[in-house]
Amino acid sequence: MNLYYTIMTVMAVLAVFVFIMLFYFKAGYGYLSNSKWGPTIPNKAAWIIMEAPSFFYLLFYTLKFAIDGPGAGQGIDGIVNGNCTGVLYFMAGLFLLHYFQRSFIFPLLMRGKSTTPIAIMLMGMVFNTVNAFLIAGWIFGIPGLMEAQAPEGFYTRAWFRDPRFIIGTVIFFTGMAINLNSDHVIRNLRKPGDTKHYIPRKGMYRYVTSANYFGELVEWIGYAILTWSPAGLLFAVWTFANLGPRAKSLTEKYEEEFGEEYTSLHKKNLIPYIW
Numbered sequence: 670m671n672l673y674y675t676i677m678t679v680m681a682v683l684a685v686f687v688f689i690m691l692f693y694f695k696a697g698y699g700y701l702s703n704s705k706w707g708p709t710i711p712n713k714a715a716w717i718i719m720e721a722p723s724f725f726y727l728l729f730y731t732l733k734f735a736i737d738g739p740g741a742g743q744g745i746d747g748i749v750n751g752n753c754t755g756v757l758y759f760m761a762g763l764f765l766l767h768y769f770q771r772s773f774i775f776p777l778l779m780r781g782k783s784t785t786p787i788a789i790m791l792m793g794m795v796f797n798t799v800n801a802f803l804i805a806g807w808i809f810g811i812p813g814l815m816e817a818q819a820p821e822g823f824y825t826r827a828w829f830r831d832p833r834f835i836i837g838t839v840i841f842f843t844g845m846a847i848n849l850n851s852d853h854v855i856r857n858l859r860k861p862g863d864t865k866h867y868i869p870r871k872g873m874y875r876y877v878t879s880a881n882y883f884g885e886l887v888e889w890i891g892y893a894i895l896t897w898s899p900a901g902l903l904f905a906v907w908t909f910a911n912l913g914p915r916a917k918s919l920t921e922k923y924e925e926e927f928g929e930e931y932t933s934l935h936k937k938n939l940i941p942y943i944w
Contacts, residue, residue: 673806673818677903680799684903684910691914698785700866700922701915706786715785716776719793724768726801731761734809751822756829757808760896763841764804767888768797770849780856781864800904807900819898837895844887847873851881868927868934876941878923879916883939886912913939 697706698715709715734740734757740747745755802811810817828834850872858867873880889908893901916939923931937944 671815673803673815674899676799677803677899680803680903681906684907687907688910688914691911692917695918696789696915698789699783701918702783706788709784709786710790712781712783712785713776713779715787715790716779717772719785719790720768720772720776720797722794723797723801724765724772726798727761727764727768727805730805730809730811731758731765733812738809738812740809746826750817750819752817752819752824753826753828755826756824756834757819760824761804761808763838763892763895764801767845775852778852778856780859780861796907800907803900803903807896807898818900833897834895837891837893837897840891841888841895842891844884844889844891846884847887848881848884851884855881866926868923868931870934873941874936877916877937877939878920879912879939882912882916883941886939 695701695703697703698712739749740754740757743749743754745758747754749757805811806815807818851869851874854869854871854874858869859865869880873883877883886905886908889901889905893905895901920936920938
């Protein structure tokens with residue numbers, strides 16, 4: 670087993686472990702914030718530090734591939750290892766689009782003075798870096814360490830017409846739209862200076878406690894389909910492993926604070942009508 674698949678296997682095992690443990694140890698940030706997680710820093714700074722490594726890591730290897738790597742001088746219609754460079758750039762572009770928004774737009778739109786534990790920020794940063802490594806390794810390879818792991822001739826120009834690509838892309842952007850809309854709903858629950866908690870009821874929050882998490886899960890399921898890759902699948906699995914237990918914990922927190930007002934809404938935790 671090569672280095673790439675060794676790391677993937679370790680990450681898959683860790684996803685199962687994290688999924689189980691998060692039902693017992695609630696990550697203490699946001700609505701579930703508590704002092705047990707140690708020192709904290711402002712949310713905006715924490716999000717940028719935690720998310721930006723994914724963006725810069727993949728951006729670096731995308732540019733390296735295009736400027737002095739196998740894709741140099743080929744543009745978006747070149748062929749590298751039998752794969753169309755346009756397809757490779759598109760897959761990298763979707764990843765970069767998501768992480769640009771999460772790293773540099775989402776934090777700046779945050780309101781209030783909440784903080785995030787440094788320990789949670791660091792764990793998120795490590796995961797994001799490893800995940801970006803796996804995505805970059807699949808699409809472009811890591812110079813001096815490994816060639817691209819995508820099979821030779823897998824992403825030909827015909828991939829743009831493949832049902833997996835089309836369906837996955839539609840699902841990806843649907844998830845992104847749900848995610849962005851849900852973030853907008855949460856941001857506008859309070860007026861400036863208000864510190865009370867409110868029940869979100871608009872958009873997908875009519876159906877689930879964690880509509881923003883549902884949107885993110887849909888995004889990465891779409892990405893797994895459009896790339897049809899083990900790296901994409903692992904990311905979708907990790908998204909559920911991380912956000913699924915948290916969504917359940919948030920439901921319990923809302924029920925604790927609002928009682929029958931919340932339970933009467935009959936919301937699911939994460940997936941509408943299912944769970």
